Amino acid sequence: ASSITAGSFALSADSGTSDSDHLTQTAEQNLLATLSAELAVSDRLELQRDSGGWTDITSSVSGTAVSHALTLNDGDNAFAMRVVDAAGNLGTETSYSAELDTTSPNITAGSFALSTDSGTSDSDHLTQTAGQNLLATLSAELATGDRLELQRDSGEWVDITGSVTGTGVSHALTLNNGENTFALRVVDAAGNLGTEASYSAELDTTSPNITAGS
Numbered sequence: 001a002s003s004i005t006a007g008s009f010a011l012s013a014d015s016g017t018s019d020s021d022h023l024t025q026t027a028e029q030n031l032l033a034t035l036s037a038e039l040a041v042s043d044r045l046e047l048q049r050d051s052g053g054w055t056d057i058t059s060s061v062s063g064t065a066v067s068h069a070l071t072l073n074d075g076d077n078a079f080a081m082r083v084v085d086a087a088g089n090l091g092t093e094t095s096y097s098a099e100l101d102t103t104s105p106n107i108t109a110g111s112f113a114l115s116t117d118s119g120t121s122d123s124d125h126l127t128q129t130a131g132q133n134l135l136a137t138l139s140a141e142l143a144t145g146d147r148l149e150l151q152r153d154s155g156e157w158v159d160i161t162g163s164v165t166g167t168g169v170s171h172a173l174t175l176n177n178g179e180n181t182f183a184l185r186v187v188d189a190a191g192n193l194g195t196e197a198s199y200s201a202e203l204d205t206t207s208p209n210i211t212a213g214s
Contacts, residue, residue, distance in 0.1 A: 001085060001089035001090060001091050002040070002043055002083040002084070002085045002089065002091040003036070003037075003091065003092075004035055004036050004037050004038075004039065004040075004043070004083045004091060005035070005036050005083070005091065005092050005094050006033040006034070006035055006036075006045070006066060006081035006082075006083075006094045007033065007034055007035075007036065007094060008032075008033060008034040009031070009032065009033050009079070009094075009096035010032040010033075011024055011026075011029050011030075011031065011032065011098055012029050012030035012031075012032060012067070013026040013028075013029055015190060015191035016145070016187075016188065016189045016190040016191035016192075017145045017147065017189045017191075018145075018189070021145075021189070022096075022097060022098040022099060023098075023099045023101060023145075023189055023190050024072070024098065024099070024100060024101070024190055024191070025100070025101060025102050025190040025191045025192050026072075026100075027071050027072045027100055027102070028069075028071055029069070029070060029071070029072055029098075030067045030068060030069050030070075031047075031066070031067075031068045031070055031079060031096075032065075032066060032067055033065075033066040033081060033096070034064055034065060034066065035061070035064040035065075035066065035083075036064070037064065038063055038064055039058065039061060039083065040085065040086075041086070042085070042086035043058075043083055043084065043085050043086065044056050044058045044083070044084050045057055045058050045060070045061050045066065045081060045082075045083055045084075046081065046082050046083075046084055047068060047079060047080070047081055048079065048080040048081075048082075048093075049070075049077070049078070049079055050073075050077065050078050051078065054082070066081070072098060072100040073100060074100050074101075074102065075099065075100065075101075076097060076098075076099050077097065077098045077099065077100065078095065078096075078097050079095065079096045079097070079098070080093045080094065080095045080096075081093065081094055081095075081096075082094075099190075100190075101188070101189075101190035101192065102190075102192065103188075103192060104188075104192045104193060104194055104195070105143070105146060105186045105187070105188045105192060105194040106139075106140075106194065106195075107138055107139050107140045107142065107143075107146070107186045107194055108138070108139045108186070108194065108195050108197050109136045109137070109138055109139075109148070109169065109184035109185075109186075109197040110136065110137055110139065110197060111135075111136060111137040112134070112135065112136050112182075112197075112199035113135040113136075114127055114129075114132050114133075114134065114135065114201055115132050115133035115134075115135060115170070116129040116131075116132055125199075125200060125201040125202060126201070126202045126204060127175070127201065127202070127203060127204070128203070128204060128205050129175075129203075130174050130175045130203055130205070131172075131174055131175075132172070132173060132174070132175055132201075133170045133171060133172050133173075134150075134169070134170075134171045134173055134182060134199075135168075135169065135170055136169040136184060136197075136199070137167055137168060137169065138164070138167040138168075138169065138186075139167070140167065141166055141167055142161070142164060142186065143188065143189075144189070145188065145189025146161075146186055146187065146188050146189065147159050147161045147186070147187050148160055148161050148163070148164050148169065148184060148185075148186055148187075149184070149185050149186075149187055150171065150182060150183070150184055151182065151183040151184075151185075151196075152173075152180070152181070152182055153176075153180065153181050154181065157185070169184070175201060175203040176203060177203050177204075177205065178202065178203065178204075179200060179201075179202055180200065180201045180202065180203065181198065181199075181200045182198065182199045182200070182201070183196045183197065183198045183199075184196070184197050184199075185197070
């Protein structure tokens, strides 16, 4: 039997929080692996999916590198590889598993407020105070691997998970003069995007020019 084995398994698009946790939102993948040595003449590499039949994928081998195109099923996917020599002897099987998660997180942000909403009303989103904490409440606590992202004025999304305690959000920032727009969203471990929730606030530091006289 061949002593060649497959290892160093990976997905070509391991999306989300980690690029090596075997959890992804991307169905179309290349299953990657490295063989312990190059195949001998007439050896073949076989793949098994979810304990089904074995398939010859030798055409996906280049040197010791394996890159086999496939489509993941929703949920857990189990793979095994083995080398079969010219006489039909079976090499040692090695296994790998991956999970496809395409379900968006259902946690949303709401109850937005400023920590210092100065002026006539403490809830009109109009303030003279630039240094603030943006406050919000999540509909549920973040799951392991989830992150909370903030977007300001239609710019880049920034991870502010460090500003979350339980369901409470308190994120320090400095308002720009005039209108400020914010959006919050939850991104799960697989990279699926939750529903965006938006908020706006205005910073007005200009003194009124109305004076009393006569």
